[in-house]
Every structure is written in structure tokens, then in C-alpha cells.
Amino acid sequence: MVVVRFTGAGFGYGGGAVILRDLTLSLAPGSFHFLTGPSGAGKTTVLKLIYLALRLGAGRMELFGRDVGELDRDGVTRARRRIGIVHQDCQFLDHMTVAENIGLPLRVLGRAPQSYLGDLADLIAWVGLEGRARAHPPELSGGERQRAALARAVIGGPDLILADEPTGNIDWEMGQRLLRLLVELNRLGKTVLVATHDLNLIRAAKTEVEARVLRLSGGQVTGGVAL
Amino acid sequence: MSGARAAWLARAIGGEDGTEGLIPGTGFTALLLTLATGATAFVAVLALCLGLAAGRLAERWSTTLAQAATVRISGPAGELDARVAAALAALSATPGIVSARALSPDEQQALLTPWLGEGVPLDLLPVPRLIEVVETAEGPDRDSLVQALAGQVPGAIYDDHARWRRPLVRAAGGMQLLAGIAVVLTLLTLAVMVMLATRATLSAHQGIVTTLRLIGAGDDFITRAFVRRFTLRALAGAVAGSTMALVILAALPQAGADDAFATGLAPRGWGWPALALVPLVAGAAAFVSTRWATRYALRQTP
Numbered sequence: 111m112v113v114v115r116f117t118g119a120g121f122g123y124g125g126g127a128v129i130l131r132d133l134t135l136s137l138a139p140g141s142f143h144f145l146t147g148p149s150g151a152g153k154t155t156v157l158k159l160i161y162l163a164l165r166l167g168a169g170r171m172e173l174f175g176r177d178v179g180e181l182d183r184d185g186v187t188r189a190r191r192r193i194g195i196v197h198q199d200c201q202f203l204d205h206m207t208v209a210e211n212i213g214l215p216l217r218v219l220g221r222a223p224q225s226y227l228g229d230l231a232d233l234i235a236w237v238g239l240e241g242r243a244r245a246h247p248p249e250l251s252g253g254e255r256q257r258a259a260l261a262r263a264v265i266g267g268p269d270l271i272l273a274d275e276p277t278g279n280i281d282w283e284m285g286q287r288l289l290r291l292l293v294e295l296n297r298l299g300k301t302v303l304v305a306t307h308d309l310n311l312i313r314a315a316k317t318e319v320e321a322r323v324l325r326l327s328g329g330q331v332t333g334g335v336a337l
Numbered sequence: 338m339s340g341a342r343a344a345w346l347a348r349a350i351g352g353e354d355g356t357e358g359l360i361p362g363t364g365f366t367a368l369l370l371t372l373a374t375g376a377t378a379f380v381a382v383l384a385l386c387l388g389l390a391a392g393r394l395a396e397r398w399s400t401t402l403a404q405a406a407t408v409r410i411s412g413p414a415g416e417l418d419a420r421v422a423a424a425l426a427a428l429s430a431t432p433g434i435v436s437a438r439a440l441s442p443d444e445q446q447a448l449l450t451p452w453l454g455e456g457v458p459l460d461l462l463p464v465p466r467l468i469e470v471v472e473t474a475e476g477p478d479r480d481s482l483v484q485a486l487a488g489q490v491p492g493a494i495y496d497d498h499a500r501w502r503r504p505l506v507r508a509a510g511g512m513q514l515l516a517g518i519a520v521v522l523t524l525l526t527l528a529v530m531v532m533l534a535t536r537a538t539l540s541a542h543q544g545i546v547t548t549l550r551l552i553g554a555g556d557d558f559i560t561r562a563f564v565r566r567f568t569l570r571a572l573a574g575a576v577a578g579s580t581m582a583l584v585i586l587a588a589l590p591q592a593g594a595d596d597a598f599a600t601g602l603a604p605r606g607w608g609w610p611a612l613a614l615v616p617l618v619a620g621a622a623a624f625v626s627t628r629w630a631t632r633y634a635l636r637q638t639p
Binding site: 164183202 | 358359361544548549550551552553555556558639
């Protein structure tokens with residue numbers, strides 16, 4: 111069972127320009143993919159389609175083996191619980207602490223904080239934010255925000271991790287650190303898809319992971335090149 | 338209410354269900370909501386009090402002089418005693434009359450004292466004689482009795498007080514209806530205010546809603562977060578407003594036991610616990626309206 115499969119997928123925003131046309135793409139379990147392409151090519155749109163913030167205009171998409179067109183609202187919620195998302199702007203709840211934000215996916219599952227405090231502390235240490243757990247998101251640097259977002263994305267034990275331009279607002283060194291965290295997750299069996307136009311990041315990954323690069327152009331994936 | 342719904346309600350407004358603190362607790366909208374629900378509850382309590390007082394007034398006006406009537410007999414002084422006797426005879430023979438008694442000169446003197454002062458020589462004035470009549474619950478056939486008195490006792494007028502009592506009872510009933518409408522409208526206004534505040538907050542915190550949805554929060558969870566925030570705020574405001582109204586009402590001068598018609602605005606007996614229901618009803622209105630507004634808004638969120 112593939113994690114994500116687009117078959118002849120098409121999408122355009124509100125009757126405007128077509129962003130994706132006849133897109134065919136699949137992500138196998140445990141794979142690591144970079145989705146690259148020029149600005150406006152539709153990288154973020156592909157991610158939004160995968161995490162079901164958008165619906166396909168044409169074609170078919172399967173997520174975890176199920177046709178997403180058949181998912182009702184609860185089905186969408188259940189599917190999202192299997193996906194960890196690292197947004198470029200992170201999307202934190204700014205009135206809550208970093209630790210509370212990272213623990214949110216478990217709270218929405220109904221877990222009592224006492225039941226996951228240990229895991230939360232381990233995860234905060236893993237992303238190197240021990241001293242920032244009680245800070246609020248606006249107090250964090252760009253790199254710290256990205257690492258906190260990654261911690262939040264993985265705390266629920268998702269099968270698929272999506273990262274949208276994760277290194278867009280951080281320096282090279284921090285980008286490398288984030289990449290290593292994503293690679294570690296992939297080694298644990300998580301499927302990872304990173305949308306990025308940062309070719310340096312992709313080159314750096316060459317030594318770290320067996321990844322494939324998907325190039326999005328003209329609404330279609332034109333590559334599937336192994337690094 | 339089903340067990341599942343009761344559990345949902347308990348978790349939404351009281352229990353630890355993970356939604357605590359998800360919606361920021363500060364903000365002008367939240368403060369306005371508390372103030373507005375407080376003011377609305379204050380008005381609702383006063384309107385309810387007015388309704389209860391009007392109810393008491395209507396009951397008092399309808400029962401105080403019900404089953405009571407007066408026969409007024411006028412005429413030359415030399416014929417008054419004979420006419421009174423004839424009227425008493427006619428009344429005693431009429432079905433629906435329990436008793437009839439002519440007021441003594443001292444009693445008539447006492448009735449006139451407030452207007453004419455002490456020691457008025459009634460025997461020198463053309464004052465009509467009065468007969469106090471007590472009717473059964475069904476009362477007499479008024480038209481037949483009036484005709485009989487007119488035939489047998491010249492100058493006799495039968496007055497069962499209905500002429501002035503009925504409009505008063507109607508007026509009190511009208512006041513009660515108006516107060517009831519005011520209470521309902523006030524609570525509806527409260528529900529609408531809470532709904533608007535919820536929608537404003539949902540718009541202001543759309544980012545929070547979107548983030549929660551994307552990390553896997555279901556509509557039920559997000560709804561509980563908003564219901565908790567707004568129901569508790571509305572409840573707090575309503576409790577404060579109702580308490581203020583009740584304190585003011587308790588401080589108002591109470592009507593004395595000998596007041597024939599004045600009843601006072603403060604509630605009596607079961608009226609106090611009835612007023613305590615206002616904040617609960619306000620909280621329920623806030624709960625329902627927040628839930629509806631949140632669910633409606635969530636339908637627009639992917």
C-alpha cells in the first residue's frame with residue numbers, strides 16, 4: 111500500500127490558472143522525497159492536497175490506501191492524525207508555550223498531559239529546545255521555530271511527514287540540523303516529503319539519505335531522480 | 338438529555354478534556370461579552386420580578402373583592418330602614434348569596450371618616466345605606482338580582498365591583514404578559530450576543546482553528562474549546578448581573594402585610610429560586626448558541 115498516490119490529478123484555484131494537470135505521483139512507505147520546482151510551480155499546493163486542506167479538481171488521490179474523495183469530515187480528521195506537517199510559517203498557537211504547542215497533537219487525541227510528559231521532554235531534547243520549552247513561539251528564532259514545528263509534527267507518531275520549505279527562514283547550519291532530524295525520522299520508517307527550492311539542501315542530503323527528487327513543472331512531475 | 342450528551346456538556350464546560358486554554362482568555366470581545374451578559378441577566382431578573390409582581394397583583398385584585406358585593410340604598414330618610422329590610426329579604430331569597438348584612442351607622446361613619454373627618458353627623462346628611470353581600474363562588478344571577486332589587490327596593494344599586502376590578506385584573510395580566518415577553522426577548526438577545534461574539538472570536542482566531550484542524554483536531558474538540566470559553570464567560574456575567582439585581586431587589590422596601598393592593602417588586606417564596614434560574618438559562622442559551630455558531634463556522638474550514 112502506497113502512502114500517497116496521485117493519478118491524473120488536476121487542480122486550479124477558483125477557476126484561475128491551472129496549477130496541476132494530469133499529475134501522477136506516488137510515495138512508498140518509508141521513502142524520502144524532495145519536491146522541488148520554481149516558485150509558483152505548485153509545491154505547496156501538492157502538500158495541501160495531501161493534508162486535505164484542498165480538494166482535487168480532477169483525477170484521483172489515495173492517502174494511506176483510501177480514495178480521499180470517499181473521506182467524510184471525520185475521515186479527514188483521522189487521516190490528518192497520521193500526517194505530521196511542518197509549515198514554512200510554523201502556525202503555532204502564540205498564547206501557549208513551546209512545550210504546550212508541541213504536545214497539542216496528543217491533547218487533541220484526548221491524552222492527559224501526565225501521560226506524555228516524558229515523551230514530550232525527550233522530543234524537546236531531541237530537537238534541542240530544552241531551554242526554550244516554556245518560551246512562547248514569538249520569542250523563538252526562525253530555526254527554533256522550525257525545530258519546534260518538527261517536534262509537534264512527529265509527537266503523534268505520524269506515518270507521513272510533510273515539510274513545506276522548512277529551511278526557508280533559517281540559516282545553512284540550522285537547515286542542516288533540521289535535515290538530519292528529518293533523516294533520523296525517515297530511518298525510523300517515516301515517509302518524508304520535503305517541498306523546497308533550496309538545491310543546496312537537496313545536495314547536502316545526498317550524503318545523509320537515499321532520497322528521490324521530484325521536479326514539479328508545468329503542473330506535472332517531470333522527474334523522479336534518485337540522489 | 339442522553340448520557341452521551343450530558344457527558345459532552347460536562348466535559349465542555351467543566352472537565353479536563355484538553356481544550357483548556359486553547360482559546361486565548363483575554364481580549365476586548367471577551368470582556369464585552371461578560372459585561373453584556375451581566376447587563377442582560379440584570380434586565381432579565383428585573384423583568385421576571387415585574388412579571389411575578391404583576392401576577393401577584395392580578396391574583397390579589399381578582400380574589401380580594403371577588404365574592405363580595407355592596408348594595409347601596411338611597412331615598413328619603415324615613416324610608417331607608419324599610420328599604421334596607423326589603424333589600425335584605427330579597428337578597429336572602431336569592432340563590433348564590435351566602436350572606437347579606439347592613440352596615441351599622443358606626444361602620445359607615447368609619448368608612449367616611451378618611452374623607453369627612455371625625456364626628457360627622459351622618460343622620461343629618463343624605464348618605465345612602467350600605468349592605469355588605471357575600472356571594473358563593475358561582476355568585477348570583479346578576480341581571481335577575483338587579484331586576485328584583487329594582488322592582489322591590491326603589492333606589493337600590495347592586496355593585497359587585499366588577500366594573501373597576503376587571504380592567505385592573507386585565508391590566509395586571511397584560512403587565513405579566515409583557516414581562517414574560519421581555520424575559521424571553523432578553524434571553525434571546527443574550528443568545529444572539531453570544532453567537533455574534535463567538536463568530537467574531539472565531540474570525541479573530543481563524544488561525545488557531547485552522548492549526549487545530551491540521552494537527553488532527555475534530556470538530557467536536559474545537560467546538561468544546563469554544564463552548565467552554567463562551568459558556569463559562571456568559572455564565573460568569575449572568576451570575577454577576579443576576580446577583581446584582583437580586584441584591585438591589587432585596588434592599589427595596591417590602592410591601593407590608595396590611596397593604597391591600599401594593600405588592601412590592603421583590604419576589605416572595607418560590608420567586609427567589611425562580612430568579613436564580615436566570616443565570617442557568619443564560620448559560621444554557623450561551624451553550625447552545627456557541628455550539629451552533631462554532632459548528633457553522635467549522636463547516637467553512639477544510
